[in-house]
Amino acid sequence: MTTWQVATVVAAVRETDTARSIWLHIPGFPGARAGQHIDIKLTAPDGYSTSRSYSLSDIREGDTVAVGVEELDDGEVSPFLVHDLEIGEQVEIAGPIGMQFVWPPLDTGAGADKDNGAGADSDTGRGADTDPTRPVQLVAGGSGITPLMAMIRLRETSRPEATMRLLYSARSPEQVFFRDEFAALAAADRLRVDWFFTRTAGSGPRPAGRITREEFAAAILPVASRPLLYLCGSTEYVDTLGEWLLDAGYPIDDIRIERFLAA
Numbered sequence: 001m002t003t004w005q006v007a008t009v010v011a012a013v014r015e016t017d018t019a020r021s022i023w024l025h026i027p028g029f030p031g032a033r034a035g036q037h038i039d040i041k042l043t044a045p046d047g048y049s050t051s052r053s054y055s056l057s058d059i060r061e062g063d064t065v066a067v068g069v070e071e072l073d074d075g076e077v078s079p080f081l082v083h084d085l086e087i088g089e090q091v092e093i094a095g096p097i098g099m100q101f102v103w104p105p106l107d108t109g110a111g112a113d114k115d116n117g118a119g120a121d122s123d124t125g126r127g128a129d130t131d132p133t134r135p136v137q138l139v140a141g142g143s144g145i146t147p148l149m150a151m152i153r154l155r156e157t158s159r160p161e162a163t164m165r166l167l168y169s170a171r172s173p174e175q176v177f178f179r180d181e182f183a184a185l186a187a188a189d190r191l192r193v194d195w196f197f198t199r200t201a202g203s204g205p206r207p208a209g210r211i212t213r214e215e216f217a218a219a220i221l222p223v224a225s226r227p228l229l230y231l232c233g234s235t236e237y238v239d240t241l242g243e244w245l246l247d248a249g250y251p252i253d254d255i256r257i258e259r260f261l262a263a
């Protein structure tokens, strides 16, 4: 049975016209791994309740975590989270959830700890990090940047030596989440970001349009560097790019995918 905990909104920042980051303080929260998500439940005064999943975009503070929500025009939950939920208000959350789409990756082989939650047992090696020195290629589509941002932020504070690269496809430069943070990381030479805009071109020479197989292959870390690959976004986007990776010879075990929309 799902265990729900009360969470209080402690901060919120507008990311784009249609998206917002929200920080939630959750007393007793066990902490999370970068890449995990939580379920957020809203309950109306008449008792009707519904929940949706949101990836954590910041896990560094333990019991205070962030989510980044993109509004869907006809959505039931996301417009409320983006426009109406106020600082000081409470929601219910369940999680953290998911052990496959996490960085650093867990050893989920024989004897590994497959429980949900953040508590890996490093003394026994159960759930231990596997080869955290491997280079990482992050691939985001739209709001799929959120769990990848948790990985980028974690790397800055706890594993600055890890090689990480980001490919980020968004509808337009105005639809980019965490714009100032990416600018700061680029200025400090801490993160290479390859941008692709599908509807409105950016400042570079590339016209707007969906990423092609050739562009994708040219932008990401090569097979020979044995990267771990994390893809997150809409089902169509990540499944297409996942196929391209397999065709190009990236081992399936090195590819991790998070889909924001059930197929």
Ligand SMILES: Cc1cc2nc3c(=O)[nH]c(=O)nc-3n(C[C@H](O)[C@H](O)[C@H](O)COP(=O)(O)OP(=O)(O)OC[C@H]3O[C@@H](n4cnc5c(N)ncnc54)[C@H](O)[C@@H]3O)c2cc1C
Pocket (backbone or CB within 6 Å): 037, 052, 053, 054, 055, 056, 067, 068, 069, 070, 071, 072, 074, 075, 076, 077, 078, 079, 143, 146, 147, 234, 258, 259, 260, 261, 262
């Ligand atoms: C593991 C996981 C993590 C997620 N993390 C995030 C996150 O970090 N940020 C975020 O903004 N969203 C995230 N989502 C999506 C989120 O859970 C909701 O599906 C989304 O906010 C829409 O909810 P809604 O109630 O507003 O729309 P609904 O009322 O559920 O749906 C409205 C309409 O939009 C369609 N629809 C539903 N979801 C999507 C979608 N993602 N893209 C396009 N069309 C859709 C539905 O088919 C329906 O027609 C995640 C989903 C999963 C499964």
